[in-house]
Amino acid sequence: MPFSHDQIPPMENDTPKAHQVFLALGTNLGERKQNLEAALHQLSKNIEIKQVSSIYETEPVGYADQPNFFNLVCSGQTMLPVDKLHQETQKIEQQLGRQPSFRNGPRLIDIDILFYDQAYIERATLIIPHPRLHERAFVLAPLAEIAPDYLHPTLGKSARELLDTVNVQGFFVSIPNHRAAC
Ligand SMILES: Nc1ncnc2c1ncn2[C@@H]1O[C@H](COP(=O)(O)OP(=O)(O)OP(=O)(O)O)[C@@H](O)[C@H]1O
Ligand SMILES: Nc1nc2c(c(=O)[nH]1)N=C(CO)CN2
Numbered sequence: 001m002p003f004s005h006d007q008i009p010p011m012e013n014d015t016p017k018a019h020q021v022f023l024a025l026g027t028n029l030g031e032r033k034q035n036l037e038a039a040l041h042q043l044s045k046n047i048e049i050k051q052v053s054s055i056y057e058t059e060p061v062g063y064a065d066q067p068n069f070f071n072l073v074c075s076g077q078t079m080l081p082v083d084k085l086h087q088e089t090q091k092i093e094q095q096l097g098r099q100p101s102f103r104n105g106p107r108l109i110d111i112d113i114l115f116y117d118q119a120y121i122e123r124a125t126l127i128i129p130h131p132r133l134h135e136r137a138f139v140l141a142p143l144a145e146i147a148p149d150y151l152h153p154t155l156g157k158s159a160r161e162l163l164d165t166v167n168v169q170g171f172f173v174s175i176p177n178h179r180a181a182c
Contacts, residue, residue: 032070047076053142059170062104073142
């Protein structure tokens, strides 16, 4: 059953526990492969990265008149509470030089938190599971590559099942076995 992360009371003498997280990275400006590697490197300071998907080159979704994206998904373990993790991903986006853009517009780096354990979180600035992940082939294809049986906590479907429901046209190149220096 999904749970609200906010509702779990801290237990006395509870030793801190690592959280399993899945993140989606996207970039369509500048040196796209380098942007992904730099983001993974920064993330690895607070997340023990366990898996990194291939890099997928994908046609832009939502706003067509922009360069193709490079997308990947990674998973890992972190001790950061979810709000700190979100602050950290936003800090890394800024550090790497992301400039303000419009919805679905071009960006140097985008880091979305897909899952945080099996938590369901809904705040003004943070919704987990990411509310659009199940519609996005550019997220589901790399997710299904590294965790095909992982269950979406609220939809109850695996990454592979979700991928079967979306259109996977517009995928050109996959840079396989990509392992950035973390
Ligand atoms: N799960 C999440 N991961 C990352 N950001 C999130 C999440 N849920 C909500 N947000 C919020 O979404 C806001 C918009 O993020 P961003 O500018 O990256 O949007 P976008 O990339 O254009 O669209 P999308 O969120 O659909 O990828 C951010 O301010 C962030 O606080
Ligand atoms: N192919 C692709 N299209 C997008 C992407 C992305 O990462 N890949 N991100 C968007 C906004 O977050 C909008 N459209």
